[in-house]
Every structure is written in structure tokens, then in C-alpha cells.
Amino acid sequence: MSLNRSEKEAVVTEVSALAAQAQTLVMAEYRGITVADMIKFRANARSQGVSLSVLKNTLARRAVAGTAFESVADQMTGPLIYGFSTDAVAAAKVVADFAKTNDKLVIRGGAFAGKALDVNGVKQLASIPSKEVLLAQLCGLLMSPMSRTAVVLGALAAKKGEAVAA
Secondary structure, X not given: OOOOHHHHHHHHHHHHHHHHHOOEEEEEEOOOOXXXXXXXXXXXXXXXXXXXXXXXXXXHHHHHOOOOXXXXXXXXXXXXXXXXXXXXXXXXXXXXXXXHHOOOOEEEEEEEOOEEEOHHHHHHHHXXXXXXXXXXXXXXXXXXXXXXXXXXXXXXXXXXXXXXXX
């Protein structure tokens, strides 16, 4: 079904708004994926805050023109699904995790912080822990010296208590 001019302009405007807010764009080829798998993929992406869109490539190129994702406009060929996320790693994680379980989804590339990413770049971005995990690891590192000091002081106090009792 063909879109008329006003519908195309609405699509470009909507995707431009997504691209303006997003930090990451991931593109993947979805040829041969069943409808049931695509529904699961979209539901998982939505729960992670990732917006997945199947667009005509010419409309996608127009939508990313003038944004940080313009660097990947030349890679927009073939049947692609576009994943935009405001979280730096969410789109890469969702697409890479689904690609692990479904061999028909092929990651083609992406963009992060105005730089184009190849397949390996997207996979490396997907391997970065989430912000919450990184903050928890940082808190653990900061608490480690304090807890060790408390254990040592507790052991010294117990040892002095035994010496006084004897």
C-alpha cells in the first residue's frame, strides 16, 4: 500500500522526533522472521524503551538528515528494522539479544554519539552493562574498603576483649 504525500511527511516528522531524542540507532535486516517472533521482538523492545520501526529507506534517510544518525544514511538499503533508544545501550542490547536467538535477524550497523557503528561495534555496545549495573558496581567498589576496615577493627576489638577477659 502506497502512502500519499501527507502520510509520508507525517512518518518523516515522527521518525525525526524519535531520532532527535535518541542516543542510539541500530539497523537490522529482518528478512524471513515469522510474525509471532516479530511480535515478541517488538514487545520486548517496547518494555526496554526501544522504538522499533520498519520504514521505507528513503523516508528513513530524510528523517535522519540533520541528526546525529546522518552518518549511517548510506547504509540504509534493503529490508531494515530501525531501533531507536534514548538509553545509550538499550537498542543495541535488544537487537543483539534477539539476534542470538533468531538467526534470521541480521545486524547491519548503527550509530551512537554521531559515529557510525559496524556489526562488531553494535555488539560491543550491547555488551556494556546497563547504567543501573554500572552504578551498583561503583557503589560496591566504594563500599569495599570501608567494609574491610570495619571487619579489621571488629577483629581487633574482639582480640582486645579476649585479652582483657584473660
